[in-house]
Amino acid sequence: MTKDSTTGQGNLPENKDALFLDQKLRPERWEDYIGQTHIKQNLEILLRAARERSHPPEHLLFYGPPGLGKTTLAHLVAKEIKAQIKNTSGPAIEKVGDLASILTNLSSGDILFIDEIHRLNKLVEEILYPALESGVLDIIIGKGPSARTIQLELPPFTLIGATTRIALLSAPLRSRFSGGVFRLEFYTENEIVEIIKRSAAILGVPLEGKAGLEIASRSRFTPRTANYFLKRARDLAQVEKRVLDEHAVKETLRLLEIDEIGLSQPDRHLLTILIEKFGGGPAGLSTIAAATSEEQATIEEVYEPYLLKLGLLERTPRGRTATKKAYEHLGFDYPEESQEKLL
Numbered sequence: 001m002t003k004d005s006t007t008g009q010g011n012l013p014e015n016k017d018a019l020f021l022d023q024k025l026r027p028e029r030w031e032d033y034i035g036q037t038h039i040k041q042n043l044e045i046l047l048r049a050a051r052e053r054s055h056p057p058e059h060l061l062f063y064g065p066p067g068l069g070k071t072t073l074a075h076l077v078a079k080e081i082k083a084q085i086k087n088t089s090g091p092a093i094e095k096v097g098d099l100a101s102i103l104t105n106l107s108s109g110d111i112l113f114i115d116e117i118h119r120l121n122k123l124v125e126e127i128l129y130p131a132l133e134s135g136v137l138d139i140i141i142g143k144g145p146s147a148r149t150i151q152l153e154l155p156p157f158t159l160i161g162a163t164t165r166i167a168l169l170s171a172p173l174r175s176r177f178s179g180g181v182f183r184l185e186f187y188t189e190n191e192i193v194e195i196i197k198r199s200a201a202i203l204g205v206p207l208e209g210k211a212g213l214e215i216a217s218r219s220r221f222t223p224r225t226a227n228y229f230l231k232r233a234r235d236l237a238q239v240e241k242r243v244l245d246e247h248a249v250k251e252t253l254r255l256l257e258i259d260e261i262g263l264s265q266p267d268r269h270l271l272t273i274l275i276e277k278f279g280g281g282p283a284g285l286s287t288i289a290a291a292t293s294e295e296q297a298t299i300e301e302v303y304e305p306y307l308l309k310l311g312l313l314e315r316t317p318r319g320r321t322a323t324k325k326a327y328e329h330l331g332f333d334y335p336e337e338s339q340e341k342l343l
């Protein structure tokens, strides 16, 4: 790509919106957010009650696999109560001073959104406790015997935390989310079809035949994945000058190496290694990570939730095991004695 002499950012497309497709696909109104019905119902009551009392809602935690809409929901909560939202993330807040500066710059009623909140460091986390509980910031001035603590009063605010790894959150931090701890669930196939239809309308691309259903059935019940497949299928239809129907979707997903139940190449690799190298398991997470050259966190956060949901993988106290369904899906013979091994 050649450099644009005025911006130094390369050739910008005529329509800059095209660069921010994912942003465009995010629902901007509460009623446009499809799925997660139970969470939405609970939040509606909580937000309405808070509004009626003219008080910011209590702190909220959203958790669940990536791509299910935790950030989107946090932004919609802010919109619903007409609050300003400030965005940051666990790893971005490196020092106590970083958090102190974020907190002291909040205005009354603001929402502070901390993504990947499980990655906050211990010292930062401890400063957060009194801020969440009593709305104060304890600052230590000086060092050694002359050190003293001063307390700063913070404006009332709501923290919304998001994490893919609830188990890594310390119990004291988890207990501070007094408004509720909400687990986002995988979407149903119907909900994903609705999301795809909405996204296709925003992108201005007509879906023909069973295109929506074909994408939905392989999207890991995850809107981000569904929207990604939709964008790639739209590319293929455009480049090959064909309609975006189920055949175009099938061809797109064949090229992306996504199989008919939505498994990607790394998913299949993980199961294959477990079966071929470890006799189907049980094998520990670190062993599987080393054998597949994947990060343990990626296995736990990205691959496992869907494999567990499909019943292709099981977690036992002794490690991960590939199920009979996994053997069958990948075309391996299932050794019946491996069931006895588990008993």
Ligand code: ADE
Pocket: 025, 026, 027, 032, 033, 034, 035, 068, 069, 072, 195, 198, 223, 224
């Ligand atoms: N796009 C991504 N997630 C969505 C959702 N839950 N509802 C509507 N559109 C979405």
